[in-house]
Amino acid sequence: QEFLADNSVDTVEEINARKVSYERDDALKLLDGMKELYVGRGKKLVHFDLKKDYDEDEVAGLILGRSGTLRAPVLRVGKKLIVGFNEEALGEVLK
Numbered sequence: 542q543e544f545l546a547d548n549s550v551d552t553v554e555e556i557n558a559r560k561v562s563y564e565r566d567d568a569l570k571l572l573d574g575m576k577e578l579y580v581g582r583g584k585k586l587v588h589f590d591l592k593k594d595y596d597e598d599e600v601a602g603l604i605l606g607r608s609g610t611l612r613a614p615v616l617r618v619g620k621k622l623i624v625g626f627n628e629e630a631l632g633e634v635l636k
Contacts, residue, residue, distance in 0.1 A: 563611035565601055571615070571622060572600070579634050580604060581625030586634070 563571070572578060578589040580603045587603060589595050604624045606612045616623040616631075623634055 562608075564609060565605060568604055568611040569597065569601060571611075571617075574620070575617075575622045576620040577622070578604075579621065579623045581623070581627035581631065584627065584629075586627055 572591060575591050578591055578595075578600065580587040580589075582603065589600060604612055612625050614624075614626055618635060621634065623631060
């Protein structure tokens, strides 16, 4: 929340990941209508151009945690879906 406030990002909808979980099929449905996917993995940021072909299994492996549910946090900014937290990379994507 602090990061979003510091970067002037307004929250339209917030879903508590402890109360609502997205398994593989539901998580992949979040990609519908999105043009880009960014996945924060430690200090790295993995980018997918969703307008082109992408490997669904590879994407699922990145956006799902060990429990098989969608990793948090997830941000939808326009046609971009951002999964995972990497402060520096998120700052770049949100510019």
